[in-house]
Amino acid sequence: xxxxxxxxxxxxxxxSFASIRRDLQDYARLDPRISQTDKERGEISAGGxxxxxxxxxxxxxxTSDTFGLESNNLPTAKQPISIDAIQEVNLNIANYDVTQKxxxxxxxxxxxxxxxxxxxxxxxxVYRDDNAIGKRFNRAxxxxxxxxxxxxxxxxxxxxxxxxxxxxxxxAAYEDFTQTKTAPDFGPINSGAGTQVGLSQTLxxxxxxxANTRYGIDVGSSQIPSGFETRVKDALFxxxxxxxxxxxxxxxxxxxxxxxxxxxxxxxxxxSLSSQWYNQGKEFETWVGEWFADWxxxxxxxxxxxxxxxxxxxxxxxxxxxxxxxxxxNPPGTPGLLTGNTNLVSGTERSRHFNELDTKTTNxxxxxxxxxxxxxxxxxxxxxxxxVFNAFLQDTKGNYTFGCVNSSATYxxxxxxxxxxxxxxxxxxxxxxxxxxxxxxxxxxxxxTNYQVQVGAPGFTIDDGAANWTLKNLGLFLQDxxxxxxKLTLSYGVRVDMPSVDEKPTFNxxxxxxxxxxxxxxxxxxxGVRNDVTIDGKELVQPRxxxxxxxxxxxxxxxxxxxxxxxxxxxxxxxxxxxxxxxxATRIIGCGGSFGITCPAGTFSANPxxxxxxxxxxxxxxxxxxxxxxxQPSVWKANIAFEHELPWWNMIFGVEYVQTQVKDAINYRxxxxxxxxxIGPDGRQLFYTxxxxxxxxx
Numbered sequence: 122x123x124x125x126x127x128x129x130x131x132x133x134x135x136x137s138f139a140s141i142r143r144d145l146q147d148y149a150r151l152d153p154r155i156s157q158t159d160k161e162r163g164e165i166s167a168g169g170x171x172x173x174x175x176x177x178x179x180x181x182x183x184t185s186d187t188f189g190l191e192s193n194n195l196p197t198a199k200q201p202i203s204i205d206a207i208q209e210v211n212l213n214i215a216n217y218d219v220t221q222k223x224x225x226x227x228x229x230x231x232x233x234x235x236x237x238x239x240x241x242x243x244x245x246x247v248y249r250d251d252n253a254i255g256k257r258f259n260r261a262x263x264x265x266x267x268x269x270x271x272x273x274x275x276x277x278x279x280x281x282x283x284x285x286x287x288x289x290x291x292x293a294a295y296e297d298f299t300q301t302k303t304a305p306d307f308g309p310i311n312s313g314a315g316t317q318v319g320l321s322q323t324l325x326x327x328x329x330x331x332a333n334t335r336y337g338i339d340v341g342s343s344q345i346p347s348g349f350e351t352r353v354k355d356a357l358f359x360x361x362x363x364x365x366x367x368x369x370x371x372x373x374x375x376x377x378x379x380x381x382x383x384x385x386x387x388x389x390x391x392x393s394l395s396s397q398w399y400n401q402g403k404e405f406e407t408w409v410g411e412w413f414a415d416w417x418x419x420x421x422x423x424x425x426x427x428x429x430x431x432x433x434x435x436x437x438x439x440x441x442x443x444x445x446x447x448x449x450x451n452p453p454g455t456p457g458l459l460t461g462n463t464n465l466v467s468g469t470e471r472s473r474h475f476n477e478l479d480t481k482t483t484n485x486x487x488x489x490x491x492x493x494x495x496x497x498x499x500x501x502x503x504x505x506x507x508x509v510f511n512a513f514l515q516d517t518k519g520n521y522t523f524g525c526v527n528s529s530a531t532y533x534x535x536x537x538x539x540x541x542x543x544x545x546x547x548x549x550x551x552x553x554x555x556x557x558x559x560x561x562x563x564x565x566x567x568x569x570t571n572y573q574v575q576v577g578a579p580g581f582t583i584d585d586g587a588a589n590w591t592l593k594n595l596g597l598f599l600q601d602x603x604x605x606x607x608k609l610t611l612s613y614g615v616r617v618d619m620p621s622v623d624e625k626p627t628f629n630x631x632x633x634x635x636x637x638x639x640x641x642x643x644x645x646x647x648x649g650v651r652n653d654v655t656i657d658g659k660e661l662v663q664p665r666x667x668x669x670x671x672x673x674x675x676x677x678x679x680x681x682x683x684x685x686x687x688x689x690x691x692x693x694x695x696x697x698x699x700x701x702x703x704x705x706a707t708r709i710i711g712c713g714g715s716f717g718i719t720c721p722a723g724t725f726s727a728n729p730x731x732x733x734x735x736x737x738x739x740x741x742x743x744x745x746x747x748x749x750x751x752x753q754p755s756v757w758k759a760n761i762a763f764e765h766e767l768p769w770w771n772m773i774f775g776v777e778y779v780q781t782q783v784k785d786a787i788n789y790r791x792x793x794x795x796x797x798x799x800i801g802p803d804g805r806q807l808f809y810t811x812x813x814x815x816x817x818x819x
Contacts, residue, residue: 122610124667124681125217126760126779127227128152130210141249143204143275145177145229146193152212154779155227163193167214167227168781174689174754176224179231180373182409182427183223187480187507189692194229196405196431199298199353201377205243205279206294206357207231215758215779217667217683219499219598219614220488225689225756225781233373235361236290240282245296247275269303290361298353304345305387318392319450319463324557328446328465328564329394335565336727338441340467341395351381367415372408379403380436386466394467396439403433419493425486433478441468442519442729446560447570449525449542449550462524469729474575475514475583480693482507488598497602499614505594511697512587514707516575518729522713523563524570525556532719534559567725573711574732586707588700590624592693600665612667618688620753622655626699627706632744639795648792652699652746659752661688661785676768682761689754691787696747704744712737746792757782 130148140147146163149155158164164172175194177185179202186196195201213221213228221228250272256265277296284291308314309322325343332340357375364370381401386393407429415421446465488501525542526532534540540559544550551559563569577583600614629652637646667683712720716737726732762777797806799814812818 122669124610124612124669124683125685126154126214126758126762126777127216128212130212132208135204135207135210140204143247144193144200145204145207145210145231148210149212149227149229152214152227154214155212159192163195163198165194165227168779170226170756170781171754172226173692174224175226176222176228176690177231178228179375179407180233180371180409180411181230181486182407182425183482183484183505184407184429185223185690187429187431187482187693188478188509188511188697189694190478197353197377197379197403198351198381199355199377199379201355201405201407202231202233202357202375203245203277203279203294203296203355205245205277205296206233206292208234215683215685215687215760217612217614217665217685219600219616219663219665220486220501220503222503222596222616222618222688223690225687225754233357233359234279234281234292234294235359235371236281236283236292238283238286238290240280242278242280245275245277247273249273269306271301271303273298273300275299284360288363292357292359292361294357296355298351300351302349302351302382304347304349305384307387307389307392308345309343309392316389318388318390320392320448320465324448325392325394325465327561328467331561331565332444332467332727336725338727339396339439340441340444341397341438343392343394345384349382351379353377353379368413370410370412372410374409375407377403377405385470386464390461391464391466394465396441396467397443397470398438399470399473400436401433402436404431406430419491421490421492423486423488423490425484427482427484429482431478431480431482435473435476437469437473439469440518440729441727442521442574442732443471443474443516444468444564445520445522446564447522447524448560449556450553469518471515471520472513474517474729475512475587477510477512477587479510480507495604499598499600499602501598503596503598505596506591507593507693508591509693509697510587510589511694511701512584513701514575514583514586516573516709517583519574519726519732520572521569521725522571523560523568525559526563526570534562537562564725566722568722569713569720569724571711571713572720572724572733572735573709573716574734575707575709576732576734578705578708581706583707585627586701588697590622590697590700592696593621593623595619595621608671608673610669612665612683614665616663616665617660618663618753619658619660620656622657624700625653625655627703628653629704629744632704632746648744648746650746650748652703652744654699654747654749654751656696656747656751656753661686661752661755663688663755676766678763678765680761680763682759684757684759686755686757686784689756691753695787698745699747702743702745704742708739708742710734710737710739715740751787752785754783754787755785757784 146165150157155165155167158166166172177194185194209232211230251268251270258265275298279294281292306315309320310317329340332338355377359373361371384398386397409427412424444467447462450463483506485504491498527542528534528540541551596618598616602612604610632647633651634647636649663686665685669681672678712718712735718737724733758781760779764773764775767774794808799807801807
């Protein structure tokens with residue numbers, strides 16, 4: 122009776138086909154309509170759709186990434202339940218059942234195992250390292266290189282059986298995954314690192330000592346620990362209850378904890394110290410209840426309720442401002458030194474100053490099935506509520522850069538004399554030792570070349586810069602499946618999705634004011650659109666139709682197909698940004714650079730809670746808008762397929778055509794550019810100024 126496009130992966134297939142990553146995405150690739158676009162991130166595309174437009178469900182209950190930051194559609198790097206806990210996988214590309222929702226790419230549904238009247242279980246251990254993989258291929262050079270050293274270990278178990286025979290059963294699974302990460306191969310001069318950055322260990326030690334003696338802070342070490350690792354633990358417990366001959370229920374709980382280290386700040390011109398490093402902790406927890414009831418021979422119901430929480434919070438190695446020392450490197454050709462600035466970065470990484478993601482998601486599903494002769498009528502409703510708190514505010518603890526500034530009557534180095542940071546005409550720069558000493562002196566007296574901190578604007582606090590909102594969706598559906606005769610079955614129905622958002626972003630009157638004239642090819646004034654628009658009330662009616670015709674032939678032969686409209690779900694981070702970027706809740710203040718004032722001595726504060734407020738000119742704030750006509754993404758899908766059983770080895774010959782037509786897509790514009798100044802030969806809009814089109818200016 123299959124009509125749409127998709128496939129199933131049985132437990133036998135899961136056992137037969139090895140998956141190195143032991144995840145659903147590997148098995149999803151058994152369907153030729155699904156391609157893996159990035160294996161390392163577990164990123165897949167179905168029918169060419171955006172990789173974030175897939176949904177992942179467990180026992181029909183959504184377990185997808187609730188915010189949209191992860192490339193694999195899941196809340197963590199690893200799927201939230203062990204592959205050993207899965208009985209089968211359903212891959213839905215174009216399933217015309219009206220209960221299908223939340224994707225325009227593919228839905229991957231994992232059906233979990235249950236306990237039985239017999240005790241059963243399994244033990245798993247998997248080991249992999251860099252000796253078990255191939256080499257990297259560089260397309261530019263044609264060379265092969267080895268992967269960096271790493272180790273992966275996975276161990277786990279499953280166990281299931283009866284609590285009360287024929288009545289009550291349990292199933293449990295646990296898995297522990299550990300992956301050592303390759304350390305960045307960067308280090309100071311003469312460190313033996315693969316890439317030696319133009320800083321000496323002596324200079325690094327001088328800075329660390331000065332930070333401790335002058336400000337009482339520990340900026341950490343440049344020594345990269347060996348064997349630092351990502352660790353993921355997941356657990357599942359499920360109870361199935363045969364309440365009576367006509368009713369059954371199940372309860373499921375699963376939890377995943379992930380801890381992943383990050384070492385930012387390394388590059389050919391930069392080193393970071395351990396105070397800059399952090400671990401990203403994630404925790405995902407789900408409770409699911411299901412109830413199935415046959416009320417008569419002609420009527421049955423099913424109900425599902427789930428609640429899940431997701432938290433992502435960095436565990437910083439330090440609670441400090443970000444502190445960067447920028448050392449000019451002038452002599453080209455000197456071993457270990459590149460011309461230009463080389464940076465030593467320490468303190469709390471600027472993007473982790475106020476970075477917290479928390480979502481709470483409630484799902485309810487209620488459906489009835491009425492069997493009336495040749496007709497099966499399905500009807501019901503589902504409700505989703507996703508409460509989002511996202512704080513991504515940079516530099517709230519302060520961000521300082523200390524560099525070398527040429528000495529002058531107002532910029533003195535009393536113990537160093539005249540300092541020239543770079544050559545000027547025929548005058549050579551000061552020696553490298555003097556330049557390095559000048560940078561350290563500026564740090565000692567607290568005189569940065571650039572400083573900025575993000576604070577609450579007048580009338581607001583820094584907390585007002587976080588997105589705190591709720592997206593709800595009510596879905597109603599009705600479908601009739603009609604067995605016309607022993608050869609033809611038809612299915613036709615409709616689904617309506619009604620999103621709602623109660624909260625609005627804080628209104629920015631200036632940004633929402635009328636558009637001004639173009640000046641020098643750039644727009645002035647406001648943007649002519651309100652910044653407090655949401656997708657509230659943008660409902661979508663989705664008709665769906667499918668058929669299956671079975672031929673009267675010696676071997677099974679069928680023609681199937683259908684057409685339907687499917688509403689997906691945009692990554693919530695896109696819908697959340699207008700709440701974070703209102704342009705009025707926070708402001709950035711500081712000195713140096715574009716702030717228009719020089720940072721005086723004594724500016725630096727090592728206390729992240731007492732950062733100085735200076736009267737420099739704040740930069741223009743970012744504002745995000747949602748268009749009045751924005752809707753959740755939606756596509757029309759249609760398929761036609763012919764399948765015939767061959768006389769050899771249970772083989773099936775099949776040919777299928779799938780057509781996807783976008784109805785509602787998401788488009789991004791950088792409104793500051795104003796209108797396009799020219800249309801390119803390929804039809805794209807171009808925004809260059811007049812000089813940009815003039816070859817003499819290139």
